[in-house]
Every structure is written in structure tokens, then in C-alpha cells.
Amino acid sequence: MAAADRRAAGHRRGVLGPPPVAAETVHGPDDRVQITDTSVYPWRVHCSLLITAADNSRWIGTGWFIGPHTLATAGHVVYIKNSGVAGRDGWVKSINVMPGRNGNTLPYGVVTSTSFRTVNGWANNGDENYDYGAIILPNNLGNTTGWFGFGVWSDADLLKTVGNISGYPGDKPAGTQWYDARGVASVGPRKVYYDIDTAGGQSGSSVYHFYNGGRYGIAIHAYGGAVTNSGTRITTPVYNNYVAWKA
Structure with missing residues (x-):
């Protein structure tokens, strides 16, 4: 999300997004639906994130469990790049992870992580094609919440699938979870494009589809247009990195 477009979202916390691109966007009518029964699967897999950056500024984002102690998220959630603010770029200091949050209700409490992963393509180059990362928890809370699978699919398979996104947007009441779904519009070698309504704060959400009765991530939501x-x-x-980060 462009620095000029960041909007306050609850307790003066900023909405974390990548600086060089357009804000995550609602196109036309807002089709997002609020999830209120967030304490049950699959909604408890999605986590509200409160991020403390290197300069102690605070931001919101979204992550999702892929294993007992590992969450997938956007690279710019764990490693801030090109913010234009002195002392802000680099690894964030900590992230408070709140699975299945519903406003002030925290059915699985808050777990603080200081262990993060991303790749050189993002951390060194700020390349949006490599904007993905992970949060490593100090416990196995994922054994309680459950998690989503993830996998690699062909262009043809992705173009005939429906993408689903649930997360914690900054343009809705603080800490509330919102869901939308729509068919994949197009794909690139390292990107998936869709007209699913999102807003800043949903960076790091799972873009998932249904496969053999389960939910599997096909992309990590990060950008708007x-x-x-x-x-x-x-x-x-x-895929290989996430398998390694789960271990």
C-alpha cells in the first residue's frame, strides 16, 4: 500500500503495505462478508497481526497457519522495504499473532513472535514477485487451530479455480475478519491476479481454493490495482521454502 494511502486502523495503528504500489482495493460494490464465528475452523486459521517495526511504529496485517508453529504471510509484513522513513526498514521487531480474532474477542489469545523468514528477492531487492514470508511461533498453537495446505498448480488449473480470501482489513471495525471469493482472473509466472475485494491490513492473507475436500493456498495476498x-x-x-519453514 502506498505510503500516502495508509489509513489509520484502530488505536492509531497503521495499515501495513508495500510502498511502491497501489492500495489493496475494493472494486465496485464491496462484496466482503464479515465472519463472526471466528473461533471455529476454518476461520480460526486466519490471524490478525499487530506488527512492531524497527522504529517502534505499529501496523496491522494478516497471516494464516500452515503448520503447528508456522504462519504464511507477505514478505513486507515481516521485512519492511522502501518505506522512506529513517529506521523503519528491515526486519520487524515483533508480531502479536491473534488467531480467529473477532474485535476485542481473542478465542486463542495472543502469541508474540520474534522469529521471521523471507527470501533475498524481497529483502535485498524489494521485488514484488518474491513478496512472501513466514512467522515462526514459540509454541504449537496450530495444533489447536488447524491449518491450510498449500500447493503448486498449473496456469490452466488456476484459471478455472475460485480464489478465497479472509483477513483483517483496516477499513472495517478493528480486528474484525472479512471474507470474499471470486474466480482467478489471470496468472503470471510468480503472481496470481483476482478481482476479490480487499483492503490494507489484509496483506499476508491466504488466497486459497478447495481441492479434494480441503483448503489449499495458491498465493499469498499482497498487492492491489x-x-x-x-x-x-x-x-x-x-512451496519448498514453506515446507522447510514448517519443519
Whole structure:
């Protein structure tokens, strides 16, 4: 989300997004639906994030469990790049993870992480094609919440699937979870594009589809645009990194 477009979201916390691109976007009528029964699967897999950056500024984002102690999220959630603010760029100091949050209700409490992962393509180059990362928890809370699978699919398979996104947008009441779904519009070698309504704060959400009765991530939501929003596609290298980060 462009620095000029960041909006306050609850207790003067900023909405974290990547600086060089357009804000995550609602296109036309807002189709998002609020999830209120967040303490049950699959909604408890999605986590509200409160991020403390290197300069002690605070931001919100979204992550999702992929294993007992690992969450997938956007790279710019864990490693801030090109903010233009002295002392802000680099690894964030800490992230408070709140699974299945519903406003002031925290059915699984708050877990603070200081262990993060991303890749050189993001941390060194700020390349949006590599904008993905992970949060490592100090406990196995995912064994309680459950998690989503993730996988690598062909262009043809992705173009005929429906993408689903649930997360914690900054343009809605603080800490509330919102869901929307729509068919994948187009794909690139490292990106998936869709007209699913999102807003700042949903960076790091799972873009998932249904496969053999389960929910599997196909991308990590990260960016917006005038016509479509987009996420970092789960390619074979991304898949392999997440498998390693789960271990």
C-alpha cells in the first residue's frame, strides 16, 4: 500500500503495505462478508497481526497457519522495504499473532513472535514477485487451530479455480475478519491476479481454493490495482521454502 494511502486502523495503528504500489482495493460494490464465528475452523486459521517495526511504529496485517508453529504471510509484513522513513526498514521487531480474532474477542489469545523468514528477492531487492514470508511461533498453537495446505498448480488449473480470501482489513471495525471469493482472473509466472475485494491490513492473507475436500493456498495476498488485486504465487521454490519453514 502506498505510503500516502495508509489509513489509520484502530488505536492509531497503521495499515501495513508495500510502498511502491497501489492500495489493496475494493472494486465496485464491496462484496466482503464479515465472519463472526471466528473461533471455529476454518476461520480460526486466519490471524490478525499487530506488527512492531524497527522504529517502534505499529501496523496491522494478516497471516494464516500452515503448520503447528508456522504462519504464511507477505514478505513486507515481516521485512519492511522502501518505506522512506529513517529506521523503519528491515526486519520487524515483533508480531502479536491473534488467531480467529473477532474485535476485542481473542478465542486463542495472543502469541508474540520474534522469529521471521523471507527470501533475498524481497529483502535485498524489494521485488514484488518474491513478496512472501513466514512467522515462526514459540509454541504449537496450530495444533489447536488447524491449518491450510498449500500447493503448486498449473496456469490452466488456476484459471478455472475460485480464489478465497479472509483477513483483517483496516477499513472495517478493528480486528474484525472479512471474507470474499471470486474466480482467478489471470496468472503470471510468480503472481496470481483476482478481482476479490480487499483492503490494507489484509496483506499476508491466504488466497486459497478447495481441492479434494480441503483448503489449499495458491498465493499469498499482497498487492492491489485498479482492476485486479494480486498475490505472490506459490511456485515450486515458494512451496519448498514453506515446507522447510514448517519443519
